[in-house]
Amino acid sequence: METLSNPITLKLDREAEINVKGFIAPIEHTINNFHVEWDALANLRVAEPEKYHSTSVFQSFLPTQSVSVGECWRIQEEGVTELLQQLHPNPNLDISINASDSCGLWACLRAYNDQFADIVFRIHAEFKFEDGRFTPSQFTGHLVVDRTGEKVAFFQMYVPEGPINFDVSWNSIIDSGLCPQMELRVGTQTPVRDAESKALSFKFTGDSITQEEAERILIQRFYKSEQINWVPPEQALEIAQAQQKPLHVISIDGPLADEAC
Numbered sequence: 001m002e003t004l005s006n007p008i009t010l011k012l013d014r015e016a017e018i019n020v021k022g023f024i025a026p027i028e029h030t031i032n033n034f035h036v037e038w039d040a041l042a043n044l045r046v047a048e049p050e051k052y053h054s055t056s057v058f059q060s061f062l063p064t065q066s067v068s069v070g071e072c073w074r075i076q077e078e079g080v081t082e083l084l085q086q087l088h089p090n091p092n093l094d095i096s097i098n099a100s101d102s103c104g105l106w107a108c109l110r111a112y113n114d115q116f117a118d119i120v121f122r123i124h125a126e127f128k129f130e131d132g133r134f135t136p137s138q139f140t141g142h143l144v145v146d147r148t149g150e151k152v153a154f155f156q157m158y159v160p161e162g163p164i165n166f167d168v169s170w171n172s173i174i175d176s177g178l179c180p181q182m183e184l185r186v187g188t189q190t191p192v193r194d195a196e197s198k199a200l201s202f203k204f205t206g207d208s209i210t211q212e213e214a215e216r217i218l219i220q221r222f223y224k225s226e227q228i229n230w231v232p233p234e235q236a237l238e239i240a241q242a243q244q245k246p247l248h249v250i251s252i253d254g255p256l257a258d259e260a261c
Helices: 055-059 077-087 194-198 211-219 233-243
Strands: 017-024 050-054 072-074 104-112 115-125 126-129 132-136 139-146 149-158 166-168 173-178 183-186
Touching: 017 055, 017 077, 017 211, 050 077, 055 077, 055 233, 077 183, 104 211, 115 149, 115 211, 194 233
Parallel strands: none
Antiparallel strands: 017 050, 017 183, 072 104, 104 115, 115 139, 126 132, 132 166, 139 149, 149 183, 166 173
C-alpha cells in the first residue's frame, strides 16, 4: 500500500506505570456444551482484574523506526505476553503448532496529528489449560499515544463479539462458542463495543485512514485468502454465465478470516 503521510517516530516515557483493568465474562454458550461440562471453561475468569504495568510493555506495540500512515510493523512479543498473563497465566503466541491458520502480532498506524497517534493492532494468541487450550478468534484494539507527553492516552485490547468468537480443545476434542467479553483497557469505563468510537473520538485532523482500511491492511498480513477478490454468489454466477465457465463450489462451516473455529 502506498503510504499517505510523512514518517513519524513514536516513543513513550518508560519510567511511568499504567493501570490496566482486565475482564472476562462467563462463557455464554458452546456448541457441545463444553462451558458446562469442562471445569476449566466453566470457571474461566480474569487472573488479575487490575494491575499496574510498566510503560515499556506498551512500547512493545510501537515501531522501532519511523512509520507513515498505513504502514505495518510486527509487535514485540514480550510486552503482549505480560499483558495477556493478566487475563490468564499461560498465554501462547505460537499457535501454529495447533494447526491454526495464522499466527503473529501486527500493528498499523491509522492516524496522527500534532498531539496524538492512533495505532490499530491485531494479535493471534491462545491460552493453555492443563487438559486443553482456549483460542480466541483474535485480539484487536487501539493504542492512542500522546505524542507531546509521551504517554498512553488510551488502550483497549479485546476479542470481538460473536456469534462465535473462540474455539477450544479439551482432551483433543474441538468445540467453539461465545465469550461476551474478554478485554484489557486503560483510562476508560467505555464498554468493549464502544472501543472504536472512543479511540476515534480523538480529533485526528492530520493524516489518517479509516478504521476499515486499517483492519483490511492488518488482515492481509494473516490470511492469503483475504487477497482474493471475493464477490457475492449471485455475482459469481453472473460472471460464470457470461464467461461460459463452470463454478467450483466449496462449503465451509467456519470463518476464513479468524481463529474462531
